[in-house]
Amino acid sequence: MDGEGRSIADDSVPSAAETPTLAHVARLAKVSENTVSRVIRNKGPIAPETRLRVNAAIDALGYVPNRAAGSLASSSSPIIGVILPSLSNIVFPEVLRGINAGLIGTSYRPMIGVTDYSLETEQDIISSLLAWHPAAIITTGFEHTTAARRMLEGSRVRIAELMDIDDRPIDLAVGLSHREAGRAMARHLVQRGYSRIGYVGHDWTADRRARLRYEGLCEGLSETGLSLVAEYRTEAPSSTLEGRRALASLLADGAAIDAAAFSNDDMAVGGFMHCMAAGMPVPDGLALMGFNGLEIGQVLPKPLTTVLSNRFAIGKTAIEALLETPQRPQEARIIDTGFSIIEGATA
Structure with a gap:
């Protein structure tokens, strides 16, 4: 002894x-x-x-x-790289919940990076993740720097680009058509009898998907012989405060609208708060419609009419599809998780 x-x-x-x-x-x-x-x-x-x-x-x-040592001994490690634009925006933590649910019972673990909507930061994170020989990398959207795209395409690891299907993916795209969601917003408002429709939006620089919804909204109105009566877009990121300010500015300019389509629910909830403060009845004085289907919109005094994006399903579906085969297929694949209208009580 x-x-x-x-x-x-x-x-x-x-x-x-x-x-x-x-x-x-x-x-x-x-x-x-x-x-x-x-x-x-x-x-x-x-x-x-x-x-x-x-x-x-x-x-x-x-x-x-020792995961790093294991990655050197094989072609890939048990790491799934997950790159998100934000963790403060509730949309992306819900996607992450779906990813985590899809990983339960597997040997894979997520390694998470947050870009704060910076493509250059995304490029740095991609470079760092690839050094670990991950089994797959999950990103948000189709926009990448040229260098980042080269790294993703050349790595040959599985790549999933989430939230959007309105472009050609590197490997796998899982999400919804934001252009079609915009058209659906237009159809819903027109079917409810609204014809003087305005748009209230946030910064498009870092949010390509919001612009696609705007374009779809305009196309959907055009199909019925209508167009936007007025629009106001703030240069700031989306928030309830910006939504309140933006709707106030639109109406202060004398916009004669009977409905407002917002770039997302954060902005629409802010618009609802402006209507409450101004004594403007919703929807009789002004109808409001958002996008995302966030819980905060459904606990308003009048539940928000909005488009539900299936965020949890996007994350879970992406992981399940990636783990079907470790090899990148020759043909890119698109999985449409769809969307639905939450009729609510505001439009």
């Missing part, structure tokens, strides 16, 4: 100064190192009792797998 009360021959237990290794786990579980590796990576057939013994050894030793 040594001074710590363990057998010197018992080399399955690391000393207090040692970091537990794969070899320690293998010796304690009485299996090969290759078997331990396969249990950790959830690869190949493993007898249930063997899996239990290995996991018990891992727990007993406090062993943490």
